[in-house]
Amino acid sequence: MKRDSRLSGVLHILLHMAQQPGPFTSETLARAMDTNPVVIRRIMAGLREIGYVRSEKGHGGGWTIACDLSKVTLRDVYAALGNPPLLAMGNRTESPGCLVEQAVNAALDQAFDDAEALLLARLGEVTLAMLGEDLRKRLGSRKIHDISAHRA
Amino acid sequence: MKRDSRLSGVLHILLHMAQQPGPFTSETLARAMDTNPVVIRRIMAGLREIGYVRSEKGHGGGWTIACDLSKVTLRDVYAALGNPPLLAMGNRTESPGCLVEQAVNAALDQAFDDAEALLLARLGEVTLAMLGEDLRKRLGSRKIHDISAHRA
DNA sequence: TTTCATGTAACTTTACATGTTACGTGATGG
DNA sequence: CCATCACGTAACATGTAAAGTTACATGAAA
Incomplete structure (x- = not known):
């Protein structure tokens, strides 16, 4: 299975956008x-x-951030993507008649659910503003990279 | 990505095998x-x-359990499968030059690593013997299902 | 020496994220 | 008013990995 990188991608975008006016x-x-x-x-x-960003058509159009970055968490962004599957593993059959498989599912689900819950909780602890703060530290003295400068 | 169900599958097999002599x-x-x-x-x-099971060719051959079920955890079984990816999500680029992406990766990796560690820990807490115990409870008075009885 | 069962390579199928092409909608600016 | 710009979206192509299938080799038992 190819790894889903949409969350990573969308955060990258948002963080870039937060660095300069749109x-x-x-x-x-x-x-x-x-x-x-x-x-x-x-x-x-x-x-x-959901209203985290706005988009405008035509000349001078494009994407703009439309939310309070200190109010939106990574979990919120994840939810905005439609809550895609977090785990790469799952049960063979979700509602098996076989008691053996039910026992296996029960054990695995416990572990899977715990891991998912922890992941979501961790994502919920980080706001976009905190990401921006961390970025600023990493930048240090360095000048911010103007992504609009890219020309084909 | 299709969901990987090999762990679920192999546990199902082992648990079935543990219910009757091979x-x-x-x-x-x-x-x-x-x-x-x-x-x-x-x-x-x-x-x-790894030696958890043995296989014999020819007449009367097949698969046999060759380990102490109370010593092998679900994590051990997972490892025997070759430690396939646990999470369905990942970073766009693993070692990005872009500082923005580095900040994103750092935040996500923290959450991802924690979730993976918890999942592995939970799997490590459950032995195959415990799974068998749980199954016995679920069976209750019911008679065990002889899988050898299946005929095409 | 025939039959059975595993071992394994090669190929097909399926599912899904990602990439691409094409065209429609609406806003801006001359 | 109409050419251009930029989004919106459907349709199709691509890449990858699990799962399913076919074919055949190896080795054990009867």
Whole structure:
């Protein structure tokens, strides 16, 4: 299975956007992320519906952050993506008639559920603002990289 | 990505085998698991190498449990499968030059690593013998299902 | 020496994230 | 008003990995 990197991707985008005034076109963001504009629009669609970002068409259009970064957690962003599966493993059959399989599922589900809960809790502890803070530390004296400067 | 169900599958097999004396052919196990004999051999291969099960060719051959069920944990079985990925999500780039992506990775890795560690710990707490105990409770008065009875 | 059962390679199928192409919608600016 | 820009979205292509299938070799038992 290919690993789902949408959460990683969308956070990358948001953090870039938070570093300088927008709006940003899908085209610009795609160049910075080394991917396709349509992919950007796809993973941003959920955030737009919830209102974390806004998008404008036409000249001077593009994407803009429309939320309080200190109020939105990584878990919120994950939810905006539609809560995709977190674990790469699962049960063979979800509601088996076989008692043996029921026993196996019960044991695995306990471990799986615990791990999922912890992961979601951890994501819920980190806000986008905290991510931005951490980035600022990493930047140190270095100048911020203007993603709009990328030209084909 | 399709969900990996090998751990679920191999546990199902082991638990079935623990309920009655062997050996069991891949054919028989495949029928009970509603899958293909080759799939059985594949997921059992790792367990054989470590010595949790043995396999014999020819007449009267098949698979036999060759370990102390109270000594082998679900984590051990998982390891025997080759430690496949646990999480369905990951970072876009593992060693990014972009500082923004580094900040994102750092935040996500912390959550990911914690969740993986917890999952492995939970799997390490459960032995195959404990699974068998749980199964016996679920069986209650019911008679055990003889998987060898399946006939095409 | 025939039959049975595993061992394994090679191929097909399925599922899903990602990438790409094409075209529609609406906003801006001349 | 119409050409351009940028998003919205459907449709299709690609890459990857698990699961399923076929084929055949190896070795043990009757």
